Amino acid sequence: xxxxxxxxxxxxxxxxxxxxxxxxxxxxxxxxxxxxxxxxxxxxxxxxxxxxxxxxxxxxxxxxxxxxxxxxxxxxxxxxxxxxxxxxxxxxxxxxxxxxxxxxxxxxxxxxxxxxxxxxxxxxxxxxxxxxxxxxxxxxxxxxxxxxxxxxxxxxxxxxxxxxxxxxxxxxxxxxxxxxxxxxxxxxxxxxxxxxxxxxxxxxxxxxxxxxxxxxxxxxxxxxxxxxxx
Amino acid sequence: xxxxxxxxxxxxxxxxxxxxxxxxxxxxxxxxxxxxxxxxxxxxxxxxxxxxxxxxxxxxxxxxxxxxxxxxxxxxxxxxxxxxxxxxxxxxxxxxxxxxxxxxxxxxxxxxxxxxxxxxxxxxxxxxxxxxxxxxxxxxxxxxxxxxxxxxxxxxxxxxxxxxxxxxxxxxxxxxxxxxxxxxxxxxxxxxxxxxxxxxxxxxxxxxxxxxxxxxxxxxxxxxxxxxxx
Numbered sequence: 001x002x003x004x005x006x007x008x009x010x011x012x013x014x015x016x017x018x019x020x021x022x023x024x025x026x027x028x029x030x031x032x033x034x035x036x037x038x039x040x041x042x043x044x045x046x047x048x049x050x051x052x053x054x055x056x057x058x059x060x061x062x063x064x065x066x067x068x069x070x071x072x073x074x075x076x077x078x079x080x081x082x083x084x085x086x087x088x089x090x091x092x093x094x095x096x097x098x099x100x101x102x103x104x105x106x107x108x109x110x111x112x113x114x115x116x117x118x119x120x121x122x123x124x125x126x127x128x129x130x131x132x133x134x135x136x137x138x139x140x141x142x143x144x145x146x147x148x149x150x151x152x153x154x155x156x157x158x159x160x161x162x163x164x165x166x167x168x169x170x171x172x173x174x175x176x177x178x179x180x181x182x183x184x185x186x187x188x189x190x191x192x193x194x195x196x197x198x199x200x201x202x203x204x205x206x207x208x209x210x211x212x213x214x215x216x217x218x219x220x221x222x223x224x225x226x227x228x229x230x
Numbered sequence: 231x232x233x234x235x236x237x238x239x240x241x242x243x244x245x246x247x248x249x250x251x252x253x254x255x256x257x258x259x260x261x262x263x264x265x266x267x268x269x270x271x272x273x274x275x276x277x278x279x280x281x282x283x284x285x286x287x288x289x290x291x292x293x294x295x296x297x298x299x300x301x302x303x304x305x306x307x308x309x310x311x312x313x314x315x316x317x318x319x320x321x322x323x324x325x326x327x328x329x330x331x332x333x334x335x336x337x338x339x340x341x342x343x344x345x346x347x348x349x350x351x352x353x354x355x356x357x358x359x360x361x362x363x364x365x366x367x368x369x370x371x372x373x374x375x376x377x378x379x380x381x382x383x384x385x386x387x388x389x390x391x392x393x394x395x396x397x398x399x400x401x402x403x404x405x406x407x408x409x410x411x412x413x414x415x416x417x418x419x420x421x422x423x424x425x426x427x428x429x430x431x432x433x434x435x436x437x438x439x440x441x442x443x444x445x446x447x448x449x450x451x452x453x454x455x456x457x458x459x460x
Contacts, residue, residue: 046381047327047335059320065295066326073319089303090289096296097277104334105277151276 003028005041005052008214009119009183011111012064012103013051014176019068019084019169021207023075027053035120035128064103068169084169095163098155098170102177106148111177113141114186122218145181149192152178156198175202179211185222189230196230204228233258235271235282238444239345239413242294242333243281244406249298249314249399251437253305257283265350265358294333298399314399325393328385328400332407336378341407343371344416352448372416379422382408386428405432409441415452419460426460434458 004020004027006013020027032041034048045052045062053061053070061067068085076083085092117133124130152174155162163170178199181187189196202208212226224230234250234257236243250257262271264278275282275292283291283300291297298315306313315322347363354360382404385392393400408429411417419426432438442456454460 047331059323061323062327063330065330066323069299069326070319070323073322089300092303093289093291093296093300096299097292100293100295101277 001026001028002056003030003054005030005032005044005050005054007031007033007050008216009115009180010050011107011115011173011177011180012049014179014211015099015103015169015173016051016053016064016067016071016176017211018172018176018207019071021210022082022084022172022205023071023079025071025075033123035124064173065100068099084167084172086164086166086168091164095168095170098163099173102170102173106174106177109144110141110148111180113137114184115180117141118184119216119219123216142186145186146191149187149195152198153192153195157194162198171198171202172207175199175208179203179208183214183216183221183225184219200228200230231256231258232286233260233284235260235262235274235280235284237261237263237280238446239349239410240280241337241341241345241403241407241410242279244409244441245329245333245399245403246281246283246294246297246301246406247441248402248406248437249301251440252312252314252402252435253301253309255301255305263353265354294403295330298329314397314402316394316396316398321394325398325400328393329403332400332403336404336407339374340371340378341410343367344414345410347371348414349446349449353446375411375416376421379417379425382428383422383425387424392428401428401432402437405429405438409433409438413444413446413451413455414449430458430460 002025004013004016006017006029008014008031017029032038032050032052034041034050037048041052042048044054044060047062049063051064051067053067055061061070072083072085076085085095117138121130121133152162159165161167161171162174178187182199189199203212215221232255234243234246236247236259238244238261247259262268262280262282264271264280267278271282272278274284274290277292279293281294281297283297285291291300302313302315306315315325347368351360351363382392389395391397391401392404408417419429433442445451
């Protein structure tokens, strides 16, 4: 069976888990704590990023962008209406732009700060960077989240799905990131009703169910985290 | 004619310029100073990243990853032996892994620090972040460059081209970044003879010639920058 090195609080890992679930590809999940810099994991992925997908021939695919393209080429092409990258090159570019937006820009502006300060630092030993959260980093993440939420609200108000008329990688990249932030109670859904409606639709999909069961040690999710009607 | 918003000191812009030259696609080059946050440019690319490619139908493609995939789908497929993404999904994944490595990881660890501190801060007005270089950021970039150079040396010692037997996007992503660092005299080529041999081969290609003529105001390149025999 293929395996996926991931972390429940890694937005990019959640994106790929959602895609694998959508395509009904069974995968062994292996939780990786990248800050431990395990030698075997470094050999798989010298960039030390998550997720890493290892297929049945033991080829390693590093990073969500590389994995998403590989899955499109080897699985998506056979999915017809359920393919998560459209056929048209211009439409594909819009899906990729937004997928990057959520996995690179939202990650950089918001997610990495809040996850690092609120979750990873609790799990890390002190000599590897663990300790109390840095209030400046928390503030940066919390300031930036509003602009992102407004953009998502605008996109979802103007389109059926995140990148256009059909469900795509862009929806699952966004949902992967927002579900991490929602776990931490960092999203004020009442400020973004269109985004909330879209998230409710994605969250109700069977592919999402396993993520609703994710738990991190010492850090329970907000009470509405697993509610489909939040 | 299509156009490309770029900056001569943006590694990702250089990558796409090299690809466009390899495929002999004439393009209008428009220099963009992203720190000015021009309203028209923000409308094209709200992420405010370079490069942005605008095709003849005035569709905008934002970011080198999105542009590279679009060019592969609309141009690469007709290039036969000269196609810069191989056909095989596993080989494509290795090209994409390394392309990301140079455009994301090398950029994050090294290039952005050195370019920002040594070039952009000279060009920026003070209220937009201009001023004297930050010695801590310079030191970070210069420390990290050695490890990257060793990795490139190892890759090029073990392979004909960066990602395998054939010339690919990975070569041009690496060359885009290294040529910026070389312009600034930040690379000690004598420490990396295999990397140097590889760079000499890429630099000698006709697609590279226009880059050798790039100049930035107030900042001449090192004397060997345009030498094919450095």
